[in-house]
Amino acid sequence: MIQINRTVNADSRSGRTKIAVADLEEATLHHVEHVRKGFEFFIQLFEETAANHDHTKFATMEHFHKTLTTQKPGKEVKESPWYRMHTTNERHHLNTRIPEDVNLVDVFEWIIDCVMAGKARAGEVSYKEFERLPYEAMVRAIRNTAKMLDENIEEVIGDD
Secondary structure, three states, X not given: XXXXXXXXXXXXXXXXXXXXXXXXXXXHHHHHHHHHHHHHHHHHHHHHHHHHOOHHHHXXXXXXXXXXXXXXXXXXXXXXXXXHHHHHHOOOOOOOOOOOOOOHHHHHHHHHHXXXXXXXXXXXXXXXXXXXXXXXXXXXXXXXXXXXXXXOEEEEOOOO
């Protein structure tokens, strides 16, 4: 849980007119610390996501191997039961399935996966993959990411 304290003295929306420079500086330092904590929260999520990437391939390696070595590349592999299982159980296959609770960690994993796979396997990135993600999915990912962060913040007692 991310702990923050209230910093009303640095709120440009309320426009306090009587505030000492030292108080404004202290409140701004608190705000910067809060933002750092938010980044640390997502860094932890990114590390967990990276460590768990393509977990279904490892869990079903024999089936994965059989699919790749017995099915024709492309459409036949993508219509196989193994591929359907893989792309529905891995959150980052956003061109196959967009989870209701999609978030920007999923989006970044999808981007990184597409770029790394493209470069390592074909020597180039296919940017067409990115054009197929619906705008609504990105809006939902942003909203869900903000909600995820909000739900992980606890305000501690203390005013500036």
